[in-house]
Amino acid sequence: MSASDPGSLVPAVTRAVAILDTLGEAEGRPLSVSEMARALGLPKSSTGNLCASLEAAGMITRNGTGFTLGRKLVELGGRYLSTVDQLRDFYDLCRRSTYISRETARVAVLDGLDVLYLGRYDGTQPLRLTANIGDRFPANCTATGKAILSALDPAVAEDRLRSRPLPALSERSITSVPALLADLKLTRERGYAVDDEETTAGILCLAVPVRGFRTDSAPFAISVTTLKARLDDEFREALLKDLRTIAAGLENPMLPQAPTGTR
Numbered sequence: 001m002s003a004s005d006p007g008s009l010v011p012a013v014t015r016a017v018a019i020l021d022t023l024g025e026a027e028g029r030p031l032s033v034s035e036m037a038r039a040l041g042l043p044k045s046s047t048g049n050l051c052a053s054l055e056a057a058g059m060i061t062r063n064g065t066g067f068t069l070g071r072k073l074v075e076l077g078g079r080y081l082s083t084v085d086q087l088r089d090f091y092d093l094c095r096r097s098t099y100i101s102r103e104t105a106r107v108a109v110l111d112g113l114d115v116l117y118l119g120r121y122d123g124t125q126p127l128r129l130t131a132n133i134g135d136r137f138p139a140n141c142t143a144t145g146k147a148i149l150s151a152l153d154p155a156v157a158e159d160r161l162r163s164r165p166l167p168a169l170s171e172r173s174i175t176s177v178p179a180l181l182a183d184l185k186l187t188r189e190r191g192y193a194v195d196d197e198e199t200t201a202g203i204l205c206l207a208v209p210v211r212g213f214r215t216d217s218a219p220f221a222i223s224v225t226t227l228k229a230r231l232d233d234e235f236r237e238a239l240l241k242d243l244r245t246i247a248a249g250l251e252n253p254m255l256p257q258a259p260t261g262t263r
Contacts, residue, residue, distance in 0.1 A: 015042060016050050016059075023060060023069050030066030086250050087119045090222065093249045094121040097242040099235075104130055104225045105246075107210075108144040111136070113164060115145040115221075129200055130225045137199065140180050141169045143207035146193035147221035150184045151209040157184060173198045192240055193221070197228060204228040206236070208243045211251045222246055 018040050023031060031039075037047040051067055054060045058072030087107065094105045102123040108115040114136045131137055139145025140161070149157045158181060166175040174180045187193045195205035207223035224239050231239075 012050065015040070015046070016054060019047070019050055019054065020059065020069065020073070023067060026068075028068060030063040030068050032066045035066070089250055090119050090246065091121055093246040094123070097246065099238045100224050100242040100246065103127075103239070105222060106131060106144065106225070107220060107222045107250075108142075108148070109220050110139060110145065110148040113139050113160060113166075115139050115142055115148065117144075118220075127203065127225055127227070129203065130205075138167045138169065138173075140166045140175070141173045141195065141198045142223075143193040143195035143205035144221040144223045146180075146184060146187055146195070147207040147209045147223070148219045150187040150193060151211075151219050151221075154181070154184070157181070169199045170197060170201060172196065192243070195223075202228055204231055206239055206243060208240075208247050210247050220250075222250070 019036055022036055022039055033048045033051055034044055036042075036051070037044040040047070051060060055062060055067070055070070058070045060067045061070040090105075090107050094100050100121075100123065102125050104123065104127045105121040106117050107119040108117045110116075115138075117131045117133055117135050117137075120131070120133050131142075137145065139149055149161070152160070158177070161177050161180060166177065166180065167173070168175050174183055191208065193207045195203075195207070197203060199205070203225060204227070205223050205225045207221045210220040210222060222243060224243055226235075226239070
């Protein structure tokens with residue numbers, strides 16, 4: 001239904017939402033009443049009245065000769081996000097996945113140069129040798145850690161990595177900063193991180209970052225763990241497809257969608 005549709009049950013509400021949508025599409029560029037009226041096919045006078053009401057409610061704010069979205073929307077968005085339980089969703093999405101429903105999956109947050117595991121899903125074929133909820137592991141040795149580090153600005157990641165020596169958990173752990181930076185570059189290019197026996201011999205882990213998990217500033221990642229001997233190319237692609245689907249379901253719904261093919 002268009003903003004000017006006279007059949008709207010509550011035309012003022014419909015038009016007010018249309019104004020908010022129009023300002024959102026402007027991506028921060030102030031729009032005048034005249035511009036919004038033309039874009040929506042509304043009379044300038046009624047558009048001006050609606051803008052005055054939205055401004056009074058804090059939904060939009062005056063910016064020079066035009067308007068932009070207001071802080072009240074951030075407040076409402078935050079309250080909405082507080083009702084979203086991503087850990088519950090993580091378990092539900094894992095359970096519904098075709099392949100990860102059978103495996104061991106985890107969600108982790110970066111804390112300094114460690115990853116802290118917040119959730120662990122055990123499927124029908126769980127691995128008991130992997131990290132549990134509340135465990136910490138060096139980020140440089142884990143797929144979740146490398147996925148999160150790859151999502152940081154490269155300069156920020158490099159500065160953080162040079163703050164202390166990188167520990168090893170196995171003979172395959174990456175403990176050289178230049179080598180790890182090269183691994184993170186590859187991770188960004190392909191869209192996922194790999195722990196190839198870098199934590200535990202015989203165990204391989206795949207992970208992807210999650211954009212804007214909850215409302216916290218700390219970045220997150222989700223992973224799936226399997227025996228390396230089981231992982232052929234077809235199985236790898238199937239697990240990655242499931243991981244990306246779960247990540248999309250967990251991302252902050254207030255963020256713009258990532259362009260197709262960038263995950």
